[in-house]
Amino acid sequence: MKELNTALVVTLLLGLLVQCSTTPLDRDLSHLPYTPEPYEVKVPEGFPRLEVPEDNPITKAGVALGQKLFFDPILSADSTMSCVNCHLPYFALTDVEATSVGIDGLRGRRSSMSLLNVAFYNTGLFWDGRSPSLEAQALEPVEDTLELHHKWVDLVPQLREHAEYPALFRAAFGIQNTAEINKELAAKAIAQFERVQISDGRAKFDRVMQGEATFTPDEAAGYDMFFDVTNEFPDAECGHCHNVPLFTTNEYFNNGITAAATPEDFPDPGLGGVTGNPYDMGKFRAPSLRNITLTAPYMHDGRFKTLSEVLDHYNQGGQTSANVSPLIRPLKLSEVEKRQIIAFLHTLTDRKFVNHRR
């Protein structure tokens, strides 16, 4: 008898609970519009082909939802911070701190990265390549204790109950019910938004290559050294790791910024921390140099404040360290020549992208 009573109470309570949760968390959406339209992505001439995963085609509604999520502090535990705080659009989508600070004021060990052209970084994301795709990557910052420090299990109900998100998820993915909103769909939308952040191909460098502009003598000299075009100037070797059109080859190198006698001596193991291979310690993905003038400070830990410091580093042949790339060597550049290379780097700035981002 007692047992029956308890069972009854439990059932009643459960019923109540379910009822409460049906209202916002389990709402039918099938009456709302779902008319997916492909998003027209403009890829500049000479850029690599844009590859889009078959299960996440880019649509206008998907990009719109991704953009809203990317900018929305709802993604952080205390609703103070979103992706954009560390990937600022006006700084080619990176923050200006040496290493990024999350919602708890805790500093990460690495510097934020520019998300411009991120769709083309196809050898692994992050400085150490640990994330295979934008869809997988987008799940991480939300739960990273040094970043948004939220939990998807708490965030997903917030999205399901939200006044606007259910309709946006419906428009983007054709879901029938708010209960179908999950972290995978949120990540897919963010990935779509990130995938369309592409240079407009109108940086001065691009216009010079297209015959629509000319380099100043300093820029031309810098270009020559960067790509070792003629024997008139010293070879600065940059182009081998920062090659056209993205100004990266997406490869991993130790570019000699840290003195390390053995692979164990690197404070941040980089690629080695992901592969477990001691010979990969201290290797990081060579980043794109497009818009590099806007993304100081530099390197994975933001150790160099200016491009001038970066050039001093390369000019001396970096620091002696295990598995350093042989392309790092004393370059014997004069002060003028270093300035000329920096002048050339300024031609990679895509002002239009920076100023007119939607």
Next chain:
Amino acid sequence: MRKLLYLLPLSLLFFVTACGDDDVQAEETAEVNLNFKATYDGDDFYTENIYKLFEGVDDTDIKFSTFDFFIGNVSLIKNVGEEFEETELLEIDFVSLSFDPGQAAQAEAGVTIQGRKVPAGTYDGIKIGFGVPADLNRTSPSEYGSGDVLSKTSHYWSGWDSYIFAKLEGLADHNGNGVFETSGVEEGFTYHMGTDETFTERTIFQTITLEVDEERTVNLNLDVRKLFRMTLSEYDQDDNDLLDVEDFPGTHTDAELQINKTMMNNFSDAVSLQE
């Protein structure tokens, strides 16, 4: 009538293609794979491993960080009368043998590349091109999707209007202090090879008999030390028929283009067929 005349060549074409198709289906084929491994003067080749530059001649310690190359126009050859008949195995592929000791299993397995199915039978040898064949070398990475070997921007040099056919990079302890240095001293060498004129072909004669439905792996070895052979005395200041690595550590200046050509050419000598 005129219409009919137009149709005639078309229908002929139809017959020709139809016959071709039949042929392939009826043919009894075998599959041929190529396996590549590398040695340095006979020892297993690993990047980051220390070797003597030219043992017995110049005992400077060296270690490599990169060794890779394109292969193109690979075919089996058959002696028919005065001529050779070629059966194409593959048009283009890329082989990276940059395995460090942490990747020993991969180094031991080598790099295996799948060739096309070819008719079973007896062949007299195999022809391998090192580099990117001229017709493909007119293209550039942006024309290819990321899965394609020709999409590698790391292996294209706009200044040459050419793919980089091969890379051999490393460090040599020229000052003998036991440390491979980049800071302040020049110990690196970076040989990048390329341009149409350096495309190198080698034909290895050996009877290869392929049974029907057989999957055969042809094992090839490259001895990296052989790439350093220099017949041009200006780049061989010690007069030992070997490249002076300390004085000529790169292949970028015009003068060094000779080194680029010679090294590419040396692939024909460095490659050998293994049992």
